[in-house]
Amino acid sequence: MSSSICWGVPLSAHLVVVMGTQYYDGRENAHTDYPVTDLLQMMGHASRPLVDNSGKCVILCHAPRKEYYKKFLYEAFPVESHLHHYLHDNLNAEVVVGVIQNKQDAVDYLTWTFMYRRLAQNPNYYNLQGVSHRHLSDHLSELVENTISDLEASKCVAIEDEFLLSPLNLGMIASYYYISxxxxxxxxxxxxxxxxxxxxxxxxxxxxxxxxxxxxxxxxxxxxxxxxxxxxxxxxxxxxxxxxxxxxxxxxxxxxxxxxxxxxxxxxxxxxxxxxxxxxxxxxxxxxxxxxxxxxxxxxxxxxxxGMWERDSMLLQLPYFTKELAKRCQENPGKSIETVFDLVEMEDDERRELLQMSDSQLMDIARFCNRFPNIDLTYEVLDSDNIRAAEMLVCMSVLNEILKEGRKLDLWMHLDILNQKKKGGGWWLAILKLINCLLSKELLFRGSPE
CATH class of the missing domain: 1.10.3380.10 (Sec63 N-terminal domain-like domain)
Structure with missing residues (x-):
């Protein structure tokens, strides 16, 4: 039998757990064996501390697999390294920070890892042909060579003189944001x-x-x-x-x-x-x-x-606002309420009648609106011939305004409706093609809650 369900039946101070050894893998459209480590973890639930005096675990599996599970569940399970499965990102990060500057550094780096200690202990697991010094050296050299070649093909690392390693822009981005x-x-x-x-x-x-x-x-x-x-x-x-x-x-x-x-x-x-x-x-x-x-x-x-589309109403950023309420605000008689600032400018009685919320909800909305960033930036190009100086002037003006508004960022986003952890705000500052922007008196600037 096979099952991906683990369930328990408490009998006074005794717990019985019945479990299968396979789970459904949707990508393969087939049932796949649990790793032995996962089975050991699930077996640990057969006895609850301070609740059960004893516990039993019954494993249901195919008869040919019985001896296999008896061996690994009764005997000490060896802990092996998985570094070789994630070596690309590891080496890329070390090249970026300068720990590894050439291929020999990469090989030396691996000799200080847990994987190197396990190579001679369990060579079959790591596809080694032997455990002599020559076999280990050749295996590490081949592993580094293949990994670095993949990183070079991905334009993350540059190889100079077939030996020296230097990080490229994509490699630095991947390392900085911790992505593959x-x-x-x-x-x-x-x-x-x-x-x-x-x-x-x-x-x-x-x-x-x-x-x-x-x-x-x-x-x-x-x-x-x-x-x-x-x-x-x-x-x-x-x-x-x-x-x-x-x-x-x-x-x-x-x-x-x-x-x-x-x-x-x-x-x-x-x-x-x-x-x-x-x-x-x-x-x-x-x-x-x-x-x-x-x-x-x-x-x-x-x-x-x-948690909204770019075409949705800005008011959906506010606490307790729904699409229906945002639509009612836009259809408000007299003046359409489309932005946070439109809502702030309303009279208290009109706002209360429009929103139809409790006093505590209105206070939450007011608190959010009072902290919503509002930056006005004015600039003038005094010397169009010295555009680089104007660039720096505009950049410094923007950054100064950001620092002034920084105290407001902590409640920029209302995340209760999104079930996300509360976090502070951040800014995107885009000054691409700045010369054209300055000459046409346009500055491209956006804040992004990140």
């Missing part, structure tokens, strides 16, 4: 100056970080129904694809669709990654000088934090 080198490579190769919102979301959802999203039995139908109500459609979607699931959960978050059960926890995981991935995406875009796409990526970052 395959993700940063996909961002760089997929993004273009003509990418629109739909394409940007697809590229974001294709990140390697989302490939571990679980696909549970029966979720295909839930995802299919979810996709049918989204703003952007999918072409021949594969409902067992974790990247399709990530895209669907992102769009559902922007639309504030109610999602329960395991999908809700999966959505929170998607959002946690999305914030960091979007910041890396902005860096990749700005490196190419694509102004409009950079602003779009910043807007998506705001969408993730605020």
């Amino acid at each position: 080198y395959t993700t940063i490579e996909r961002f760089s190769s997929s993004l273009t100056s003509k990418t629109k919102l739909k394409g940007l979301l697809e590229i974001l959802a294709s990140a390697s970080e989302y490939e571990q999203l679980p696909i549970r039995p029966g979720e295909e139908e839930l995802i299919r129904r979810l996709i049918n109500h989204l703003r952007f459609s999918f072409e021949n979607p594969k409902y067992t694809d974790p990247n399709v699931k990530a895209n669907a959960l992102l769009q559902a978050h922007f639309s504030r669709q109610t999602i329960g059960g395991n999908l809700a926890s999966d959505q929170q995981e998607v959002l946690i990654y999305a914030s960091r991935l979007l910041q890396a995406m902005v860096d990749v875009i700005s490196s190419n000088g694509w102004l409009n796409l950079a602003l779009l990526a910043m807007e998506v970052s705001q969408m993730v934090t605020q």
